[in-house]
Amino acid sequence: MIRKLGAALWALAQALPYDPERDPDLGPFCTHLRQRYGRHPLALSPEEWEEGLLDLIAERIAEGWDRHGAPSAARDPEGEGFIASKLAPPAYPA
Template sequence: MIRRLAGVLWALAQTLPDPERDPDLGPFCTYLRQKYGRHALDLSPEVWEEGLLELIAETIAEGWDRYGAPSAARDPEGEGYIASAEVGPETILARGQTKREAYREARRAWVRRLLG
C-alpha cells in the first residue's frame, strides 16, 4: 500500500515544475530533500517509498513518546472494556466486548489522528 502511494506521489511530483512549492506535496518533498540531501525530483520511486515509510514511522514513534499508547480496562459502567488514548488535547475513547477489541479500536483512532 505504501509503495503504491509513494509511487503516485512520485509520479505527481514529476508533473510539477517545483513540487516543493506545491501546498500539499511541498512539505513531503522538503522532508525528502532534507533527509537525502537531493532535490525530490532527483530521487527514485524506491527512495520516495523509503522516505514515506520513515516519515510514517517517525510520526508514530514521536506520538508514542509524547502521548503514550492507548490503554484498556474494564468498563466501569457496563460490560466489556473501554480503551482510551490522548493526542494533544483530544481524548479518544473506544469500547469493545474484549480488552483486545477495545484496544485495537483506540489504537486505530490514535494512529489516524497522529497521521492526519
C-alpha cells in the same frame, strides 16, 4: 500499499509543471525528502520516495507514542495469548 502511494507521489511530482517543493500539499513531503537524502526530490528514484514515505510515517507514529505512551503487549501468564495495554488521554474530557 504505502509503497504504491510513494510511487504515485513520485509520478505526480514528475508531472507538475513547477517545482514540487512549492506545491502546498506535496511541498512539506518534498522538504522531508530533501533533508533525508540531501538532494532535490526530483533527482530521487521512486524507491527513495517510497522509503521516504515509510520513514515519515514511522516518525509520526513514534512521536505519537512519545506524546501519549506506546502500546505494549505481553504474553498471558497462562500462555493463552497476549495481554495488551495502552495509556492514553481520555477520549472525552471529564
